[in-house]
Amino acid sequence: MTETQLRDLLVKMADSLFARGFSVGSAGNISVRTPDGGYLITPTNSSLGWLDAARISKLDADFRHVDGDKPSKEVVMHRAFYTARGDAGAVVHLHSTLATAVSCLPDVDWNNPIPPLTPYFVMRVGRRMPIIAYFRPGNPAMESTIHAAAKNARAVLLANHGPVVSGKTLTDAVYAAEELEEAAKLFLMLRGSSPRTLTPGQVDDLLETFG
Numbered sequence: 749m750t751e752t753q754l755r756d757l758l759v760k761m762a763d764s765l766f767a768r769g770f771s772v773g774s775a776g777n778i779s780v781r782t783p784d785g786g787y788l789i790t791p792t793n794s795s796l797g798w799l800d801a802a803r804i805s806k807l808d809a810d811f812r813h814v815d816g817d818k819p820s821k822e823v824v825m826h827r828a829f830y831t832a833r834g835d836a837g838a839v840v841h842l843h844s845t846l847a848t849a850v851s852c853l854p855d856v857d858w859n860n861p862i863p864p865l866t867p868y869f870v871m872r873v874g875r876r877m878p879i880i881a882y883f884r885p886g887n888p889a890m891e892s893t894i895h896a897a898a899k900n901a902r903a904v905l906l907a908n909h910g911p912v913v914s915g916k917t918l919t920d921a922v923y924a925a926e927e928l929e930e931a932a933k934l935f936l937m938l939r940g941s942s943p944r945t946l947t948p949g950q951v952d953d954l955l956e957t958f959g
């Protein structure tokens with residue numbers, strides 16, 4: 749996909765997330781690797797519903813701002829994923845309500861708060877999605893913590909803040925963020941009712957079959 753096509757797809761997918769309430773106001777940011785080795789990322793204080801393809805921030809391979817509007821102040825969490833995961837082609841960060849609700853619960857397993865309830869959650873998000881301790885938004889100190897967690901996880905949940913999700917492509921990352929929000933909804937609906945989850949063998953089978 750060319751950079752122009754990536755810009756247009758980013759605007760379209762961001763608008764779709766905004767229209768369906770996955771993001772409100774200027775919350776959330778999205779980045780994608782470009783064919784020249786750089787990155788596109790949504791600008792600071794921009795709304796996912798009103799992006800201009802020509803003004804999206806362009807970063808070089810070292811994450812220096814080279815074109816477009818000033819990048820999101822949350823760029824460090826994106827960089828943490830790209831440097832930890834060679835397979836990450838895009839990163840989506842949202843403040844989506846139900847995943848964020850899970851990140852605020854005191855009594856969940858911080859190593860993996862959402863159990864494998866459905867196959868698509870496992871296929872899109874993976875075996876494990878840890879919670880990362882709270883950091884003030886934009887605090888550069890979060891980068892090393894996210895980087896360490898991202899080595900073993902395609903997605904993390906920032907405590908009292910929201911999810912950061914990677915994918916091989918922009919479409920993969922957006923679909924994974926959407927699947928995560930739906931999994932959080934199921935998890936919250938089923939709390940206290942001892943739901944049947946997928947077995948470790950079923951999870952292994954999914955990951956062996958679909959990667």
Ligand SMILES: [Zn+2]
Binds near residue numbers: 822843
């Ligand atoms: Zn945020």
